[in-house]
Amino acid sequence: MKLDKIINQPVIETERFVLRPLRRSDQGLIEMYAGDRSVARMTSSIPHPLPPGSIEALIARAQDASRVEDVWAIDGTHTDGSEIMGLISLKRVDTGQSEIGYWVAPAFWNTGLASAAVRALIAANPLESKTVFACVFQDNPASARVLTNGGFQYLGDAESFSVARNAAVPTWTYSLKLD
Structure with missing residues (x-):
């Protein structure tokens, strides 16, 4: 029997949910939602259809001590919510800089969950970042609002490859300076 590894990643508590490291037991719900x-279409990295083993590999990467990206489950169980409502991550991109990424399950869209998760992670600042970047697809204005509601400033247009779409997709890039 494999046990979850203990990893050096904080648990971030809010009134509505807890941001916690991924566990092997999260695999089924993450597979269902991702x-x-x-x-998948609104992310750069989630393929569609989802290949077997991909979420197991995601969890293994998230539990690896040498990872460059910390991934948290948005867990609502302490308020009688779902154990997985989405995922949020911080990727180390340079000294003092990180990139935030997130997705929320469709059942929780338009509930303010993504905005609350972004605000909680930024307030905790577990990587002690001075600047946090984010990139969203231009056909996803809801994710852009999450960032602007969180204080992110628009930097410019770019494009990013979407695995699910198998295409380069126009993006908006944002940053947030933390002092």
């Missing part, structure tokens, strides 16, 4: 075409 396997949804509408979720």
Whole structure:
């Protein structure tokens, strides 16, 4: 029997949910939500259809002590919510700089969950970042609002490859300076 590894990643508590490191037991719910075409299409890294083993590999990477990206489950169980409502991550991109990424399950869209998760992670600043970057697809204005509601400033247009779409997709890039 494999046990979850203990990793050096903080648990971040809010009134509505807890941001916690991923566990092996999260695999089924993450597969269900990330396997949804509408979720995968709005990310650069989730393939659709979701290949077998991909979420198991994601969890293994998230538990690896030498990882460059910390991934948290948005867990609502302490308020009788779902154990997985989405994922949020911080990737180390340079000294003092990180990139935030997130997705929320469709059942929780338009509830303010993504905005609350971004605000909680930024307030905790577990990587002690001085600047946090983010990139969203231009056909996802809801994610852009999450960032602007969180104080992020628009930097410019770019493009990023979407695995689910198998195409380069126009993006908006944002940054947030933390003092």
